[in-house]
Amino acid sequence: MSMTQEAQPWQAPEHDKPVEQVEGYNFAYLDEQTKRMIRRAILKGVAIPGYQVPFGSREMPLPYGWGTGGMQVTAAVIGEDDTLKVIDQGADDTTNAVNIRRFFAKTAGVATTEKTSDASLIQTRHRIPEKPLTDDQILIYQVPIPEPLRWVEPRETETRKMHALEEYGVMHVSLYESIARFGRITTAYNYPVQVNGRYIMAPSPIPKFDNPKMHQMAALQLFGAGREKRIYAVPPYTDVKSLDFEDHPFTIQSWEENCALCGADDSYLDEVITDDAGGKMYVCSDSDYCAERREAGHVGDQGEPQTPAQKGAAE
Amino acid sequence: MMALRDNGPLLEVEGLTQKYGHQIGCEDVHFSLYPGEVLGIVGESGSGKSTLLRCASGLMQPTAGTVRFDTRVDGLQDIYALSEAERRMLMRTDWGIIFQNARDGLRMNVSAGANVGERLMAVGERHYGSIRDVSSEWLEKVEMDLGRMDDLPRTFSGGMQQRLQIARNLVTKPRLVFMDEPTSGLDVSVQARLLDLVRGLVRQLGIACIIVTHDLGVVRLLSDRLMVMRRGRVVEQGLTDQVLDDPQHAYTQLLVSSILPV
Numbered sequence: 001m002s003m004t005q006e007a008q009p010w011q012a013p014e015h016d017k018p019v020e021q022v023e024g025y026n027f028a029y030l031d032e033q034t035k036r037m038i039r040r041a042i043l044k045g046v047a048i049p050g051y052q053v054p055f056g057s058r059e060m061p062l063p064y065g066w067g068t069g070g071m072q073v074t075a076a077v078i079g080e081d082d083t084l085k086v087i088d089q090g091a092d093d094t095t096n097a098v099n100i101r102r103f104f105a106k107t108a109g110v111a112t113t114e115k116t117s118d119a120s121l122i123q124t125r126h127r128i129p130e131k132p133l134t135d136d137q138i139l140i141y142q143v144p145i146p147e148p149l150r151w152v153e154p155r156e157t158e159t160r161k162m163h164a165l166e167e168y169g170v171m172h173v174s175l176y177e178s179i180a181r182f183g184r185i186t187t188a189y190n191y192p193v194q195v196n197g198r199y200i201m202a203p204s205p206i207p208k209f210d211n212p213k214m215h216q217m218a219a220l221q222l223f224g225a226g227r228e229k230r231i232y233a234v235p236p237y238t239d240v241k242s243l244d245f246e247d248h249p250f251t252i253q254s255w256e257e258n259c260a261l262c263g264a265d266d267s268y269l270d271e272v273i274t275d276d277a278g279g280k281m282y283v284c285s286d287s288d289y290c291a292e293r294r295e296a297g298h299v300g301d302q303g304e305p306q307t308p309a310q311k312g313a314a315e
Numbered sequence: 316m317m318a319l320r321d322n323g324p325l326l327e328v329e330g331l332t333q334k335y336g337h338q339i340g341c342e343d344v345h346f347s348l349y350p351g352e353v354l355g356i357v358g359e360s361g362s363g364k365s366t367l368l369r370c371a372s373g374l375m376q377p378t379a380g381t382v383r384f385d386t387r388v389d390g391l392q393d394i395y396a397l398s399e400a401e402r403r404m405l406m407r408t409d410w411g412i413i414f415q416n417a418r419d420g421l422r423m424n425v426s427a428g429a430n431v432g433e434r435l436m437a438v439g440e441r442h443y444g445s446i447r448d449v450s451s452e453w454l455e456k457v458e459m460d461l462g463r464m465d466d467l468p469r470t471f472s473g474g475m476q477q478r479l480q481i482a483r484n485l486v487t488k489p490r491l492v493f494m495d496e497p498t499s500g501l502d503v504s505v506q507a508r509l510l511d512l513v514r515g516l517v518r519q520l521g522i523a524c525i526i527v528t529h530d531l532g533v534v535r536l537l538s539d540r541l542m543v544m545r546r547g548r549v550v551e552q553g554l555t556d557q558v559l560d561d562p563q564h565a566y567t568q569l570l571v572s573s574i575l576p577v
Contacts, residue, residue, distance in 0.1 A: 165399065176428075177437065179443055244441075
């Protein structure tokens with residue numbers, strides 16, 4: 001930005017502006033045949049919880065690794081009355097989330113929201129919202145590597161056989177290895193789970209903090225991997241168990257700090273570096289959860305009061 | 316370690332034939348193996364030893380013939396008539412396969428302890444402490460230094476890798492172990508130590524064993540019975556000492572007389 005430029009009046013951030021639906025595309029970008037193909041894969045995935053269903057993944061107008069699998073699933077299930085929320089690392093205002101939300105606002109003309117409770121569809125990367133989901137919502141995950149056995153067995157033919165014959169001993173070998181080296185299970189994200197007592201599934205790179213939320217979740221969970229061309233699903237109210245040993249049970253992360261903005265002690269916290277002198281603060285990674293708590297009057301150590309009553313008390 | 320049926324054979328191979336197109340891998344092989352018995356298979360390169368071992372150990376379906384194993388629950392069963400799930404279960408519990416090249420039988424990117432514990436975890440053991448106890452017990456049995464338990468197998472010498480492979484296979488107390496040239500590629504002193512170890516374990520645990528080798532010294536030391544193969548066919552079989560000391564077939568005579576005297 002040049003110094004001579006005149007100061008611009010404040011404008012709403014790009015992602016807050018309403019978006020016009022564009023002409024010339026089919027509803028939600030994909031053609032109807034493709035959507036039917038994807039819906040068939042989704043139905044099969046729901047029928048066999050945790051099983052990876054191959055599907056004819058399409059080119060999307062953004063690169064692999066940016067959520068093409070999740071977008072195709074979203075495009076296949078979205079309807080005109082749906083309200084879409086997109087999060088990336090828990091936040092609604094990050095690049096990936098903003099762009100995918102705008103994409104569906106443009107190509108499907110659907111309503112979008114940042115409120116977890118208002119959304120009927122939530123597409124996510126790396127997080128599950130803190131607020132419990134309900135049975136009229138669908139959670140769609142973007143998945144980079146759908147095969148949980150990939151790191152122990154590189155051969156696709158062999159991993160398929162292992163799934164088919166339920167030979168999951170090697171999954172525990174990797175957990176054993178972690179305990180032998182570090183004294184505890186160090187896998188912190190993409191922590192393998194067993195779905196409905198049968199298939200081992202990669203929960204996508206969500207922190208293991210979120211694994212317990214998948215268990216008996218009321219919402220339907222769909223997983224799309226665009227590059228790897230796989231779709232899988234966890235139906236509502238299904239058992240999802242994180243793998244562990246009897247003497248080294250599964251545990252989730254915990255923090256000594258509370259959220260610096262809203263004071264929450266039960267949410268997943270991001271560490272934010274604030275200066276060059278080692279200053280830092282911990283804030284909720286779920287931006288909507290944090291904002292909602294602040295609106296309800298909760299204030300953290302470094303948060304500013306939001307409600308008039310609090311402002312009065314502060315003055 | 317007692318077999319369920321003391322009188323019957325543990326493994327029964329009948330009319331086993333494997334063809335690679337017109338090429339014969341092995342042809343019309345018959346033998347029975349009884350619990351606790353060690354059978355040696357010798358022959359020159361290309362005589363069909365390894366083909367026979369692969370067919371008998373469930374790794375490759377033969378063109379013709381049957382391989383029947385005395386399963387713990389159902390008695391003698393044709394292993395190729397079992398479902399793949401049952402066959403693979405058998406292979407990782409009641410059987411052990413020790414490969415010539417330790418890299419084929421080990422997971423090189425996980426520690427020695429995890430290599431030994433893998434079979435336990437595969438059959439449902441979920442207690443870290445007890446898996447570790449059993450693993451270290453077996454590493455001791457194969458004379459490995461427990462201080463190396465958390466090291467990767469690729470940092471081990473060839474002899475140690477081979478001993479690790481043995482521990483990994485014996486941890487589920489199999490009744491039958493297949494060995495494909497277990498000592499080739501090792502120097503003689505390491506070979507001697509390994510053979511001594513295998514002989515001790517096999518006798519102590521009463522494991523039946525099929526050893527494929529081209530080294531007559533190995534079979535002299537380990538095996539009770541011997542089969543000599545040539546061009547895919549068994550040309551002579553009998554008690555080891557009998558075959559080696561009084562060879563009848565011209566090829567066996569050639570084989571025995573080819574040993575270099577020290």
